[in-house]
Amino acid sequence: MDIYQENILDHHRNPRNWKLLDPYDFHASDENPLCGDTLEITLRVDENDRVVAVGWDGHGCAISQAAASMLGEEIIGKTLDEIKQLDKDVVLDLIGIPLSVSRVKCALLSLKVLKSAVYNLESQQ
Amino acid sequence: MYDVARIRQDFPILSQPHPSGKPLVFLDSAASSQKPSVVIDAMTNYYRTQHANVHRGIYALSEAATHAYEAARDKVKSFINAEQREEIIFTSNTTGSINLIVQTWGRQNLENGNVVVLTAMEHHANIVPWQILAAEKGFQIKYIPVTSDYLLDLEVFERILSEGNVKAVSVGHVSNVLGTINPVEHIIERAHAFGAIAIVDGAQSVPHLPVDVQALDVDFYAFSGHKMCGPTGIGILYGKRHLLEAMPPWQGGGDMIARVTLEGATWNDLPYKFEAGTPAIAEAIGLGAAVDYLQGIGMEAIHQHEAELGVYARERLAEVEGVQCYNPAPPYASGVATFTLEGVHPHDLAQILDYEGVAVRAGHHCAMPLHREVLCIHASVRASFYLYSTREEVDTLIACLQVARQRFL
Numbered sequence: 001m002d003i004y005q006e007n008i009l010d011h012h013r014n015p016r017n018w019k020l021l022d023p024y025d026f027h028a029s030d031e032n033p034l035c036g037d038t039l040e041i042t043l044r045v046d047e048n049d050r051v052v053a054v055g056w057d058g059h060g061c062a063i064s065q066a067a068a069s070m071l072g073e074e075i076i077g078k079t080l081d082e083i084k085q086l087d088k089d090v091v092l093d094l095i096g097i098p099l100s101v102s103r104v105k106c107a108l109l110s111l112k113v114l115k116s117a118v119y120n121l122e123s124q125q
Numbered sequence: 126m127y128d129v130a131r132i133r134q135d136f137p138i139l140s141q142p143h144p145s146g147k148p149l150v151f152l153d154s155a156a157s158s159q160k161p162s163v164v165i166d167a168m169t170n171y172y173r174t175q176h177a178n179v180h181r182g183i184y185a186l187s188e189a190a191t192h193a194y195e196a197a198r199d200k201v202k203s204f205i206n207a208e209q210r211e212e213i214i215f216t217s218n219t220t221g222s223i224n225l226i227v228q229t230w231g232r233q234n235l236e237n238g239n240v241v242v243l244t245a246m247e248h249h250a251n252i253v254p255w256q257i258l259a260a261e262k263g264f265q266i267k268y269i270p271v272t273s274d275y276l277l278d279l280e281v282f283e284r285i286l287s288e289g290n291v292k293a294v295s296v297g298h299v300s301n302v303l304g305t306i307n308p309v310e311h312i313i314e315r316a317h318a319f320g321a322i323a324i325v326d327g328a329q330s331v332p333h334l335p336v337d338v339q340a341l342d343v344d345f346y347a348f349s350g351h352k353m354c355g356p357t358g359i360g361i362l363y364g365k366r367h368l369l370e371a372m373p374p375w376q377g378g379g380d381m382i383a384r385v386t387l388e389g390a391t392w393n394d395l396p397y398k399f400e401a402g403t404p405a406i407a408e409a410i411g412l413g414a415a416v417d418y419l420q421g422i423g424m425e426a427i428h429q430h431e432a433e434l435g436v437y438a439r440e441r442l443a444e445v446e447g448v449q450c451y452n453p454a455p456p457y458a459s460g461v462a463t464f465t466l467e468g469v470h471p472h473d474l475a476q477i478l479d480y481e482g483v484a485v486r487a488g489h490h491c492a493m494p495l496h497r498e499v500l501c502i503h504a505s506v507r508a509s510f511y512l513y514s515t516r517e518e519v520d521t522l523i524a525c526l527q528v529a530r531q532r533f534l
Contacts, residue, residue, distance in 0.1 A: 002480060004532060035472055035488055036503030061470040
C-alpha cells in the first residue's frame with residue numbers, strides 16, 4: 001500500500017507547529033544516524049503540567065516529519081504523565097497505514113524526541 | 126557486439142516480477158550484484174555432489190572439494206594478474222580484507238608519530254578499521270580532500286606526503302558514491318616514492334574494470350565476491366608475498382598452523398596462514414564461476430557498457446527539474462549516477478521508485494564523512510549499473526522521478 005496518502009503529504013508540505021518556542025519549558029533533539037533525519041522539540045506547559053504549546057524543527061523524510069507534525073497536534077492539552085504513557089501505537093495510528101520495518105523507525109523518531117524532552121525536564125527539577 | 130538482452134537471460138532474478146507486478150528494474154548493483162545461473166549452479170552442484178571439508182580428508186570427496194576450492198584461488202589470481210597463488214587470501218568480504226591488513230600489517234608496523242593517508246570519499250570500511258587501531262597506537266590519519274568536481278585533490282596529497290612520516294596510503298579505486306575512478310596508479314607510485322605502502326579498496330573496481338595488480342604495483346588490494354556476480358560471504362585480499370610473509374597471523378585456529386604444542390604454535394604457509402577455520406568453500410567455488418563468467422564477457426566490454434549507461438543516465442537526470450548530480454565528468458566517471466531531487470527526501474524517493482519496481486539506494490551509502498563534510502547533504506539517491514543494466518531501465522527511472530516530483534510538490 002502506498003504510504004504517501006494525502007494526510008501524510010499534507011503534513012509534510014505544511015508541517016504544524018513547525019517553529020521552535022522561545023522561551024520553552026522542555027527541549028530535546030535527536031537524529032536517526034542511519035538516514036540522517038533530525039528532529040528538535042520545544043514544549044511549554046501550564047501550572048498543571050499540561051502542554052499548551054509545541055514547537056518542532058528538523059529535516060528528514062516525509063514520514064519522520066509528518067509523524068512529528070501529527071504527534072505535536074495530538075499532545076496539546078495532554079499532561080506530562082499522559083505523554084509518558086504514550087506508546088508507539090499512537091504514532092502508528094496517526095500515520096494510519098502499515099509501514100515497513102525500516103520506515104517505522106522514521107515515524108518513531110518524533111516519539112523518541114518527545115519522550116526525551118519530557119524526561120529531561122523531570123531530571124532537571 | 127555487446128548483447129545486453131542475451132546477458133540478462135543469464136540472471137534468473139531479472140525476469141522475476143517485482144511485488145508491484147511491474148518488471149524489476151534493479152539499479153543497486155554497487156551494493157550487491159545479482160547472480161548468473163552459472164554461479165548459482167556451481168554452488169548447488171558443489172553441495173549436491175562434492176561437499177566435504179577441505180585440506181583434511183584423505184578421501185575422494187574431500188579431495189574434490191579441496192581441488193574445487195583451490196581452483197577458485199587460481200581463477201582469482203589470473204583475473205587480477207597476481208604473480209603467485211600464495212598472494213590470494215580468501216576472507217569474508219572487502220571489510221574483512223581491510224581489517225586483516227590493519228590488524229596484522231598495521232598492528233606490526235604503525236606507532237605514535239606515523240601517518241596513514243586515507244581520502245574523504247572512502248567507504249566506512251576503509252576508515253573505521255584505521256580509526257580503531259589509531260586510537261590504540263596513536264598514529265595520525267590524514268585525509269586527501271575531494272575537489273568540487275568530485276576528484277581527489279592530488280596537490281594536497283603531495284603536501285601530506287612531503288610533511289613526512291607517512292607509512293601507508295589506503296584509497297578506494299572507485300568511489301561507491303561518486304563513481305569517481307581514482308588515479309590509483311599515480312597514488313601508488315607517489316606513496317612508494319615516499320617509502321609508504323599502498324593499499325587499494327577495490328570493492329567497486331574489480332567488478333567493473335580490468336584490474337592488474339602487478340601493473341599497478343599495489344601492495345594490498347581488497348575486494349568482495351558479491352559485487353562481482355559471486356556469492357556473499359567471500360572476499361579477497363591480494364598482498365605482495367614478501368609483505369604477507371612478514372605479517373603475523375590475524376585469527377588463530379585450524380588450518381592456519383603448521384604445528385601446535387601446549388606451549389605454542391608455528392604458522393602454516395601462505396595463503397593458509399590467514400585462513401583460519403573452515404573457509405567459505407561453496408562461496409569460493411561460486412566466486413570462481415563468477416570470474417569465469419565475467420571473463421567470458423570481457424571486463425573492458427563491461428566497463429564500456431556501464432560507462433555509456435552512466436553518461437546517458439546523467440544526461441537524462443539533467444532534464445529533470447530539481448535534480449542535482451554528484452558525479453565527476455568522464456573519463457573519471459563510472460556506471461553510477463548519484464543525485465538528490467529538490468523537495469523529495471532520498472528515502473521517500475526510493476520508496477516511491479520501489480512502488481514502480483525500481484530498486485535504488487538511498488542514504489549515505491556507508492560514506493557519512495563524504496556526505497556531511499564534502500557534499501554537505503545528509504543523504505543521496507544512487508542508481509548503479511552493471512553488465513545487465515539497460516537504457517530502458519534508465520528511462521523508467523527518469524519517468525518515475527517526474528511522477529515523484531509531481532506528487533510531492
